Amino acid sequence: MEETSGGGRRGRDETEEERADRRFGELLQELRVAQTGVQILFGFLLTVAFQPRFTELTSTDRIIYTVTVLLGAATTGVLVGPVSFHRLLTGKRLKPQTVAWASRLTMLGLVLLLCTMASALLLILRVVVDDAHAAWLVVGMVVWFVVCWFVLPVWTRMKERPKG
Template sequence: MTRKDRRVSDRRDSGPPVGDDGRDETVEERADRRWIEVLQELRVLQTGTQILTGFLLALAFQPVFADLGAGQRALYLVLVSLAALSAVIALAPVALHRIVFRRRVKPEVVYFGHVSLIAALAAVSLLLTGVVAFVFDVIVGEVASWIAGIALGTVILVLWVIVPTAIRRWGRNPE
């Protein structure tokens, strides 16, 4: 099979659908490029998640932690669980890649990475909102906590969902 025969636009036989964005690359080249992009995004997401997780874990060992109410402790445990879940989801593509290494399924690994990153972003959005609400609750009070949580949730919704969706819908068409 020649290089030209392996163009992305000709791929119909396996894996998730892969759009042709006009680049002159084979299926394998596109998968390699996209995998590198997924890994870069994983690095950014994982770093932020690790910092938040460390912050949360350190809180339990602070003297003031004993003063938290039952609701605050429950929220704290939910946030620790969300931090762990987001880390596991974000690392799942790496684990998959290790297990299927050299099995010639890179497009499927990239697709799994894409889906995992979206799920991890959803978990991180809840985590960020929850951490901010938790801190506001402890420092200022419950009303401020709700206001801060709703405000941050709205900003995340706008910047992570609405703006990208609008750009995707009305942005430059690669064709």
């Protein structure tokens, strides 16, 4: 446990294994939220190709659709990865390593989710508004996601970092 500048203690009094157990439990809760959204989005994407108007899409829109489906599949795979890590390594006394890899996969999953959302928005907005406006709307949403998902947490971490 670390001491604060005032001589008090901060943090948790836990072993490496207890910390890994806690961190993995927290990570699983986070993954439940992300996986649900990804699965709904991916399910929706899979149905699009079977809609009557799909044949009316331009070749550019079909390429965007294909990229979006592949990104959705990749996102699903990465966000399910921590479950596989846990299942295959349970009982092998590798919980800290499992948590580290699961955390990395989750961060990659968030980046892929950002790309999937941007691609899906581009596809939908190209149908709803003209191409130029669609691109700007997508850029605006990507900036919003980056601020909410990455900038604010990193800024908070840096701002709240203990001094000296």
